[in-house]
Amino acid sequence: MIKPACNPGSRVRYRANIKLSKEQDQELNSSLSSISEDTALHGALTASRNDVRVVELFAGAGGMGVGFLMASDKTKGFRIINSAEINPIFLKSLETNYKYFYDSINRVEDSIPSDFIPIDLTKKNDCQLVHEAVKKADGVDIVIGGTPCQGFSQSNRTNWNAKNTYNQLVEYFIECSLELAPKAILLENVQGILWTPRSNKSKNKHKLTVVDYIAKKFTDAGYVLFPTVLDAAWYGVPQHRNRFFLLALHKDLGYTVDHFGEWGAFPLPTHGAMGKHNYVTVKEAIADLPVVENGEGRVIQEYDEPTLGQLSSNPFLQQMRQMAIPGTIEGHIVSKQANYVIDRYRHIPAGGNWQNIRHMMTNYSDIENTHSNIYKRLKWDEPSITIGNYRKSMIIHPEQNRGLSLREASRLQSLPDWFTFCGNTDNSKTLGIMHKQQQLANTVSFLLTLKIAQYILKL
Structure with a gap:
């Protein structure tokens, strides 16, 4: 396991479920009262220039990148010089959102990429495009991104093995990041990356995990590591969403583990038991x-x-x-569910799930292995459960007998109302709702990314 350089407690804490996580938060709360997050920061990242150059790998629809763009202020900010994404539909969403941002609130000149073309990081020729963009920008300061999480997800436990194609994409993230030699690297993924073995060949009981492998590669390259698991709800996102983050700071920046103390190189929580504000609720x-x-x-x-x-x-x-845009709402669209599904919804109270309609679940062959989030009706007065592919999980509106709309799910991811998902590569306003739902499921919560980016800008 990674030595948790600046993580609370003696190891990176896995957050199993909402109930157990609340108990952990109460324990952590007392240890945070005396911690100041800014005392150790000395501005090394922006010492030579005010525009921090960013490359994002496995960029998706741009949720993570938008958080960095929005973190910019009048004096300094982030400039995304290249966005590597292979899926043309995801890339069209990213381009649409970046250009909307640039036209509406541009704070840094040339803050978005000049080209938006699909890039396959498993191919050398495509990787060269990233290198050319970096050379043109006279270097890169930080690499950000998160490889597809299907191979580490709790909902796909049979995929927790080294042969999974998605898991192998981490290798390309590491390789590309180190070749670019940035001052900092930010990696995001689900918690399963902590225990998924990097190789199935080892006969030892304690196999090298994916995170162990990443840690060794980054440490050998001269980076100081800060691993943690963060709940998006801590930072004003109306959703409990626990994700693994690894921030790697090159030793040349002058930071060590001792600069940051218990919490590490991440912003302190602003909401919940450890923050100054109450969690943002589904109703809000x-x-x-x-x-x-x-x-x-x-x-x-x-x-x-x-x-x-x-x-x-x-x-x-x-x-x-x-x-x-005033007076309009975009993407408030809902998947059509069969009548029998809607009938099931009517019998589920706020906070309830499939267990309330066990007698109606006649088409489930193995009912006892059904996840607790299936047929989950949200409650108005607390944050949402984790929003993955909410259509497949059949997450239900707190009052209305229907599934969530795309805009509702986007709000629960804290994505602003101008942020859109394209249904195909030709027209961003066509329905294509399944494509849009999958993009949303893969997106990093915007407000969490924004808070991390604002913190990194001080480093």
């Missing part, structure tokens, strides 16, 4: 959205803008509406 996140029916297909709808009073009492909603 989506209660303002129009009532819609099962199968709603209108991509653009009229929207009653919140009053100034409503926005002042709901900072989250204020963030979601910033830069959005």
